Amino acid sequence: MKKVIFQCTGNLILFTLMGLAFLFPLSDVIKTENGIAGSIGIFPFLLAGYIIIFGIIQFILAKIFKWGKMQIRNWILVMNVKRLLWRNQRKRLISH
Secondary structure, eight states, rough: HHHHOOOOOOHHHHHHHHHHHHSSSEEEEEEESSSSSEEOHHHHHHHHHHHHHHHHHHHHHHHHHHHHHHHHHHHEEEHHHHHHHHHHHHHHHHOO
């Protein structure tokens, strides 16, 4: 449950920062004689920093709570159960 809450909160923050970074990529846009000049806003930098920090924190928490190994074990268990059920169903069909 901790993993789900962490990832949902992280994705919510990521989605918000991505929206802000794409809506407001430039802070000051000035029309000059040669064209348009502008300076990069804060939101693209916040997004880049958040992606790096979130990745590091997720890696550390995954090591502490062993999230990756449990997920792989559960996937293998589900696949084995499906395979066994399919074999049983196949045997039933053949025997009839």
